[in-house]
Amino acid sequence: MKKLSLSFLFLLILVSCNSTKHVAEDEHMLTQNYIYVDSIRNKSTDIQKYILQKPNPKFLNLPVGLYFHNLGDPNNPKTPSEWGKKNSRSYNFIKNVFSEKQSIAYAKSFIGLNKWFLNYQGPAIISERKIKNTENNLLTYYKNQGYFKSKVTSKINRDSLHKKATVSYNIARGRPTLLDSINFKIESPVLDSIYTNSSTSSLLKTGNQYNDKIFRNEAGRVLKLFRNNGIYNFTESAIGFYVDSTRTDYKTNVDFLISGNRLKEIEGAYINTPYKVQKVTKVNVITDYSFLKKGEAPSNSIDYKGINFLAYRKLKYNPKYLAQSIFLKPGSIYKDTLRNLTRNHLKALKNFKSTNIKFSPISGTDDELKMDVFLTPIEKFTLGLETEITHSNIRNIGSSAKFSISNRNAFRGAELLKLSFLGSYFNSNSGPGWEAGADASLEIPRFIAPFGLNKLVPKEMSPRTLFSIGSSFQKNIGLDRQTFTFLTDYKWQFNAKKTIQLEIFNTQYIQNLNIGSYFNIYSSEFSNLNEVAKAFDIANNTTTNYPLSSDLSNQVSEALSFMGKVADNTTGFKTTNSDEYNTALNILNRYNIITSDFLIPVLAYSYTYNSQTNFNDNNFSFLKIRVANSGNVLGLISKKTNENGKKTFANIPLAQYFKTDLEYKQFWDAGTNSVFGFRTFLGAIIPYDKSAIPFTKSYFAGGSNDIRAWQTYELGPGSTNTGLEYNVGSLKFLTSAEYRFDVVRKLKGALFIDAGNIWDITGSDFVEEESKFNDLSSLKNIAIGSGFGARLDFSFLILRLDVGFKTYEPYLTGNKWLKNYNFANAVYNIGINYPF
DSSP: OHHHHHHHHHHHHHHHTTTTTTOOTTOOEEEEEEEEETTEEOOOHHHHTTOSOOOOOOBTTBOHHHHHHHTSOTTSOSSHHHHHHHTHHHHHHHHHHTOHHHHHHHHHHHHHHHHHHHTSOOOOBOOHHHHHHHHHHHHHHHHTTTOTTOEEEEEEEEETTTTEEEEEEEEEOOOOOEEEEEEEEEOOHHHHHHHHHOSOOOSOOTTSBOOHHHHHHHHHHHHHHHHTTTOTTOOGGGEEEEEOOOOSSSEEEEEEEEOSEEEEEETTEEEEEEOOOOEEEEEEEETTOOGGGTTOOOSEEEEETTEEEEESSOOOSOHHHHGGGOOSOTTEEOOHHHHHHHHHHHHHTTOEEEEEEEEEEOTTOSSEEEEEEEEEEOOSEEEEEEEEEEOOSSEEEEEEEEEEEEEETTTSSSOEEEEEEEEEEEEETTEEEEEEEEEEEEEESSOOOSTTGGGGSOGGGOOEEEEEEEEEEEESSTTTEEEEEEEEEEEEESSSSEEEEEEEEEEEEEEESOGGGHHHHSHHHHHHHHHHHHHHHHHHTOOSSSSOOOOHHHHHHHHHHHHHHHHHOTTSHHHHOHHHHHHHHHHHHHHHHHHSOEEEEEEEEEEEEEOOOSTTOOSEEEEEEEEEEESHHHHHHOOOBOTTSOBEETTEEBOOEEEEEEEEEEEEEEETTEEEEEEEEEEEEEEOTTOOOOGGGSBOOOSTTSOTTSOTTTSOSTTOOOOOSOOOBSEEEEEEEEEEEEEETTEEEEEEEEEEEEEBOSOOTTSOGGGBOOSGGGGGGOEEEEEEEEEEEOSSOEEEEEEEEEEEOTTOSSOOBSTTOSGGGOEEEEEESOOO
């Protein structure tokens, strides 16, 4: 491996020496831009976008894309005949051995390969024109910030020997200009009245530094103010600013001007018309519009509370429910916010391909508008198919598929009814396994709740109710679990950034069908129990327990019988062999938890904050808090318990716990298509009333979206290295930092650090001391992994490969840093989309 790495490094060095292969003798390749603001180097990403010419993109400080480009030759033949003349020996050999058709294909492959290399970005050749335009860009940028006396110069530093160059931009800003007196001049009485009576204040403040962005924001604020108060025809062109630039004291007076009339076209002539507050007096909603039907008259119509619902064929939507998405009602004053709310609400119904809203003046009036809403529906029935290749430390290569059928507007209220069928097949260490399941969900775009509770959340917040029911069956996955789920979920958009979700009757029933294979699956538990049996026989001078039977038909019963002997403690084994005694009881406790059936009725509240404005926004934060309780209501109703003292409902053990999860993510745009991301997660689950925590609700560490230097379930808890197949805990902390950057075209790179672990906070006597979280000193057991990744970005899908190296291993004795930091102990993670 070491020789391979050195060879790869040597190859890169050889290639890098040839980075100027396609640079002409009288040209220079740009390698670096330097920006100095008042003699101090500036590396801000805000200013980089004004630089018109940038060096070739780099990966690990190497222009990999340029190296690929240099492997090509722009002078190579472009046709098979030209290639055959230049490479006659190989071309004729293929032609004689196979055929002329094969020789042409052979030539085309080399031509295509050469073209593929040349498609990568070539060397960035210094352009004095672009440098001059960059100077103008920078000068404009600083003048827009109030540095009216700023100066920008540039210098090209050429290295003719190596045909490379750098460019230095030197900016002298000078003193900034401050705003002095600000005068508002609104010529329209109607606009002046709206502005005067508004509670908002101007963004322009005396004494502030001049900034063109503030003027643009002020114009946008005033535009929103008028358009949200009935002035539909008001545009930003009616706003003007006059800045006095003749003063020499670095101050300026500002005149804020708003014209009193708008230009209205009448019979080809434009006439000054005073502004008026306009009302929407007529609303038409066409529910089955298409471009092909443009100009036709709808054949069906229903008037509901003044809104005219139209259809070219049958009106398939109940006007009562569709009207709840129309927020500009007949007789209401026009507002941009209500127009946008109507559009977003209609899109959120997931029933329409397009939503187009048009306004037109009603003939003979200047203060009345007609609103036409054109809705193009999506097909009522749609089929979906999702497939996935799976791989983990538990499952070898396998495949899964999910088939679904969706029925939109199922009950004429824009509901979405969805039926899904899931199947997967894979091969594991214990043989082939499969899973099959089905579920049905009904999403209703409003609250369905008794006692008038649906009125607590206004329609503007896009309330949604989801009912879901499903079941799945597993074979040769764990203990062949069968699961039944039922969910009632309420969700609403508190504002553009905040979402609230309330889960009611989120009930899950888990039944284990193959507990007899427990020790076959958890073979490490069986090995540990055998060691206890050996010690037990030695301590009691017997030969009846070790070795425990390996026959699967009676393995579990014999193991349980033995653990009962150990727990009985009449032999004094607890005193003479306390470690082995605790090991046996720990195995028995884990067996009881994992093999137990569970009824898990959850009530949960979730709050989500996401400041991302669109898909391309790389500067945003994300926060999600979820608080859940299981078993509280049913626990109060039921008074029954099982033989272990656990509360039951319908003779099924009831999971009773409180669980809280907190996740925070922050992303920063690092410039040149690079992003730096940070993620942290903290979760805790606490059982009560003698309940155990279901295995499926416990925390685990490791995996492709977690601490990537460890496999799923491999890490923890605490400083233990149990060697068990599945390690879980009741407290989890995780944090990750990742730098993402472009490499070549669709290929992206990443450098990352993950840290975290799981612990036990239940206070159980069966848990080892090293697994518990006692106080802040337990944080020394946080594991750290680091590594690098490669991603193929197909826009709609990202294929990801991350290589994680164990950087700090808390369970090691002696030196815990970098002991296994090598490719032999690395974990290779294959995933879909980003890890966070």
